[in-house]
Amino acid sequence: MALLETSKHCQGSVLGSVNPDLGSERQTASFSVERLTALLDGGAEQTQIRRAVVEAIESDPVFSRENQYFQTQNERYEAAVRKAVHLQKKMHEMGWTENGPEYKYIYRALSGDVAFLLHRVFMRSISVLGSDRQIAKWIPLATQHKLIGSYAQTELGHGTYLQGLETTAVFDTAAQEFILNTPKISAMKWWPGDMGRSATHTVVFAQLYIHGKCYGIHPFIVQIRSLQDHSLCPGITAGDIGPKMNFEHTDNGYLMLKNVRVPRENMLSKFCEVRPDGTYVRQGSQQINYFTMTTVRISLISDEVLIPLKKACTIAIRYSVVRRQSKLKPGEQEVKILDYQTQQEKLLPQLAAAYAFHFTNEYLQELFDRGYREIQRKNFDMLPELHALSSGFKAVITQHCTAGVEICLRACGGHGYSLLSGLPSLYTKILASCIYEGENTILLLQTARFLIKCFMAASAGQPVPPSVTYLAAVKHGKCPAKNKLDFLSPDIYTEAYQHVAVRLTSSTATKLQDLIQSGVKKHDAWNQCTVQLVQAAKAHCHYIAVKNFAETVEKLETKAGIQKIMKHLCDLFALHGIFSNTGAFLHDGYTSAAQVDMVTAAYLDLLAVIRKDAVPLVDAFDFTDQSLNSALGSYDGQVYQRLYEWAQKSPTNQMSPAYERYLKPLLHNTLSKL
């Protein structure tokens, strides 16, 4: 059931014969890998389009990532710019357009290893925040790359709390210009991608002052580098912020402004305008803006979070059937490490989570499409719920997947630690997703605020959004499971998750009220509950993820073994969550200790079941060898050969001046062979 011929998955000089220890795993798949791939892609046609894009990109040597692990930050940056420029040509050549069906697969096919991503954010911000006139002026220039844009919001001393930004834009009525300044070092723009070395323009967020009065944060288009020789414009100090844990290919930059003047027309003015006389006019609704933020959080889940986890699972699971270590039974051959219960317990829950969150992502996408349609009809009712879900799931999924990638890395022992395994860079990159686009703890607290509000409303009999109606229906029963098989019933475990989410929300709401009633000030009371509020928000998202997975499985076709294997994964995802967090389920006696033991037994049983299909389940993700870029995870499982051949190409195998300079003088006394 292999998707592509083996030869396509090969890299370098390794022969294409599949390692029998890996090959045998594919013989016994209980389901059709090809059908599961199509399900994940959203249909066989999508699979076809995706593969065509991948084929076109990977067969073009300009897009090669072969030497990536050997390159310096400077080389990575240069390669990313080269690829970004070449991509324009490629798209033209292939007839791909930004609105075409291929577009969404390009980034995946490049593994995100390309420059000018912020150029797109620059364009999006103008489209969303700019007037029609501004759009008409700037978007064509940007589309034709007559400028390179960036997006400068975060400052050295200010991230999440936008109101705290310190950059100023003072309106000069006489000159009809804004004067932008960085009043102190903490106000320096810091982190904007593409700004360190590439961008000619950027959207700067600054506090708007008119006649000495502050009107809050507004966006301004500012040119930072000459279009002729790329030198910095007058008043501009800019550069690269230096080495990071990953994203070597991106020139994250800094920017200081000293009396930089831009014309009045450069303030993006769809929602707010400064008239020539300095009159400040607010127009239209900014709610759509709020919606944009939530869309970004959802859109990053697939490419930046799920794909890395899927890749890490592919690498670690393929490696774990090729690697043999120790004997289970004396006298027999050494055992595939995936046959150890402890190894299964590390990897298979990550695999289940990858599938669970894949379906969560589809659920969120649908919800957002619906929300978007409502908003276009000027109905903003769904916004608070969408914001709460996008915030909570951004945090929960990034956290879970980051931990998952780390587990995969560690489960591969020493070889997982080699950059050539691909796992370190997957980890160091996905880690950033816990921080950018809203720091996770802050996002979870936003979800919690929504939950508390809805819980109060529900308790008072008021209507609440669909995803939280369950908060109104507090049940005081007990979990009805009588044996371990009962815990393979989605109703049983979904109810248990629901019960925990309600309990954590209601008990924290009570604590909050008690504190306030005892005289603690509201903001202090909130702060004193935040650890528990975070727990409640996580429980809410976990519940929805489990419920959605179970409902998705219910609707799957029963053919080709798909529903059955997905049901196993859903059970594993749910039971693993209970097993790793038994306190939450035991706390009020909803689940008894005997039932927790049943969960443990059912969970451990499932590991052995899913282990049999582990390789086909990662094959279904359909990653090519090039996109995995891993000496451990290749389709043919020739791990040791690859590690060796690859290592030989490392720059660390070139002559080092250390010998002549230090080693030779040290050894100089010694004569010939000892």
Add this chain to the structure above:
Amino acid sequence: MALLETSKHCQGSVLGSVNPDLGSERQTASFSVERLTALLDGGAEQTQIRRAVVEAIESDPVFSRENQYFQTQNERYEAAVRKAVHLQKKMHEMGWTENGPEYKYIYRALSGDVAFLLHRVFMRSISVLGSDRQIAKWIPLATQHKLIGSYAQTELGHGTYLQGLETTAVFDTAAQEFILNTPKISAMKWWPGDMGRSATHTVVFAQLYIHGKCYGIHPFIVQIRSLQDHSLCPGITAGDIGPKMNFEHTDNGYLMLKNVRVPRENMLSKFCEVRPDGTYVRQGSQQINYFTMTTVRISLISDEVLIPLKKACTIAIRYSVVRRQSKLKPGEQEVKILDYQTQQEKLLPQLAAAYAFHFTNEYLQELFDRGYREIQRKNFDMLPELHALSSGFKAVITQHCTAGVEICLRACGGHGYSLLSGLPSLYTKILASCIYEGENTILLLQTARFLIKCFMAASAGQPVPPSVTYLAAVKHGKCPAKNKLDFLSPDIYTEAYQHVAVRLTSSTATKLQDLIQSGVKKHDAWNQCTVQLVQAAKAHCHYIAVKNFAETVEKLETKAGIQKIMKHLCDLFALHGIFSNTGAFLHDGYTSAAQVDMVTAAYLDLLAVIRKDAVPLVDAFDFTDQSLNSALGSYDGQVYQRLYEWAQKSPTNQMSPAYERYLKPLLHNTLSKL
């Protein structure tokens, strides 16, 4: 109570004035920082010696780590060799010797950033495994650096399971030589440090064959590079294994042997000898060998595991009182992020763990010194217990501290992600400690095997080693705590931890027996219990860590506020463990849900208490700015200034060919300013 004048902590051009947000934290310390430092060092004299070593190393520019985050792997290797060679000179100059009191501080002062560490392992293995004659021949040569040694055990396809190593050494009676070979690719030696580029000799572990019979793994001294021109010796293929997640400064290598001949005298023969006629003689006891392995596991805890966590805590906590973000109360100044309960909940348990494991380490060191004395008297009774404790604690402490460093990194948001924060390299380095010197899961299972054995023995009324006598005394009571203050009593929480450890061991022992009685084969039954066995081993270590911390606090001097603050940290360490793992405590009803709520309340209260002393508690670790090498963690807290000045020096701020090659042609259509 600052330890050194501020000026000593400065780096680069930043002025030495302390950020008032950091300075104010030091005004209110409830204890003497200097006395706590002395306690951690083991006395004020030790502190003095340590500081003198640090001063000597850091004032020598050859040992500078200033540009480390900008260097390539090749540059890091070269610098590490330079430092290793210079260190010989320095030691001579300073009068430091390997047996002197300064020696143990040198590695810490260098932050481990030096070559030839495996040269020392080479020497140690000869001292332990070699005959007197071999020691007399090789040790002087190694000491004078007439050769550079390495230690080649791990193979591409074989790590933990030594019996599985595939390299062969066949005895040739006629030539009185061993013929060493790498029979297939998985047998290639892989990972040995100093071997990729530096070493001239190595100790190779290989399966010994005499007259066609295999005698198992033995160590052989093999020359791999010419002492004259450093070229590879005949039959040797060797090189560097390429990029890793960290340890760029180390040339981890690979080695293939093709009919490489070494004289009979090169097999290390303290315990086993091959006589000229091929007779194999085993002599003496190998138990001391077994003890060496456990010593290595203990010795790495301090330098490789605790120091990184202490550094990470220092960086993250100092940053968290300088960084202000959002407002708790409208209208007020933005708040120090350490004032948020969620931030305290991230960082302070890591700080408590750093102290807890500091004292665990002292406990283990003492135990080992005692064990060593017994062994010298030919009493090997303590060995199984020492092995179980060293294995379990190596796993538990590396795992806990690695997670702790990651939490510190993430708690610093975007700036934590910059290499300049120092946190990414602390993380990527400490992570390796979970894998090397025994993979953690395997080690925990060894501890578990010991626990099960002792539990069985204890149940049968047989005597067991001191650390596990508690397994015999299974109590079926309930936790007597009546309110949250009761949980500040070490007896209460230590008993609870003990109860959990006993329960997990006994229930797993029961499961194991039941499986075997039901007809499951012994090795399968063991495998089916491993997930729970790991839990039992962790619970055992956690219990001992808590108990030891409480006992240590009990014995501390009450002067200068030391005992009081250590008591708070001990409470926090214990309660955090319960709070994060409530299921284990609730399971059999020993602790009630109401009591778990008391724990939560007491735990959250403690966070606010310890928060006040957080900065003095990290100051007491006494790291200089040079050793932290962090733009966030400096003693003066001038975070933003440092980040900016440091970033300007990055190679990414040099001209890139990307402009002329790609950007200029792309932008060529555009004329002057838009």
